[in-house]
Amino acid sequence: FSGIELQIYIEKFYSIFDFSSNDSNLVRVYQFRALYEGIANAPLFGSGAGAAAEYSRSSEQPWAYELSYVAFMFHYGILGFLIYLSGIIYILVSLLKICKDKIVSRDIKVFIVSFLTGFVAFLVANSTNPYLGKFDYMWVIFIPVMIINAYKIEKRKQLEKNI
Numbered sequence: 001f002s003g004i005e006l007q008i009y010i011e012k013f014y015s016i017f018d019f020s021s022n023d024s025n026l027v028r029v030y031q032f033r034a035l036y037e038g039i040a041n042a043p044l045f046g047s048g049a050g051a052a053a054e055y056s057r058s059s060e061q062p063w064a065y066e067l068s069y070v071a072f073m074f075h076y077g078i079l080g081f082l083i084y085l086s087g088i089i090y091i092l093v094s095l096l097k098i099c100k101d102k103i104v105s106r107d108i109k110v111f112i113v114s115f116l117t118g119f120v121a122f123l124v125a126n127s128t129n130p131y132l133g134k135f136d137y138m139w140v141i142f143i144p145v146m147i148i149n150a151y152k153i154e155k156r157k158q159l160e161k162n163i
Contacts, residue, residue, distance in 0.1 A: 028128065030055045031065050035074040046077030068130045088123065091141070092116070094148045103158075104151075112147065119144060 034055035052062035065071035073081045099109045131137045
């Protein structure tokens with residue numbers, strides 16, 4: 001790294017926190033304010049799946065927002081968001097319980113912990129970019145559900161075998 005390249009990286013890092021002059025961040029500020037007002041108008045059940053807030057970045061997709069979780073709460077309300085959040089918590093807790101099971105091999109535990117790390121990172125990244133809104137990225141939710149179901153089926157088979 002030369003001094004010039006390092007300075008560019010430092011400036012780019014600090015631009016993440018610039019909400020006064022960075023154009024990309026200003027768009028998110030405008031989206032947040034508009035979505036917040038929309039949530040205040042229909043807090044419990046939301047405004048509906050295709051609803052658009054007062055500010056929109058795209059005329060072709062006025063319902064699409066970068067702030068995924070705020071947009072989710074705008075569309076489906078606090079109740080819908082809590083249901084969604086409970087599903088995410090169920091996945092996290094279930095995978096951690098699988099890792100605590102003494103019967104599960106070390107290799108599977110390492111895989112699950114590694115996957116959980118990526119899963120949480122993906123959920124964090126999804127907060128400012130709507131990855132989970134695209135079908136291509138739904139595997140992030142489907143794979144842990146598959147692991148949980150496979151574990152439960154194997155556990156049930158073992159119980160039936162012991163009876």
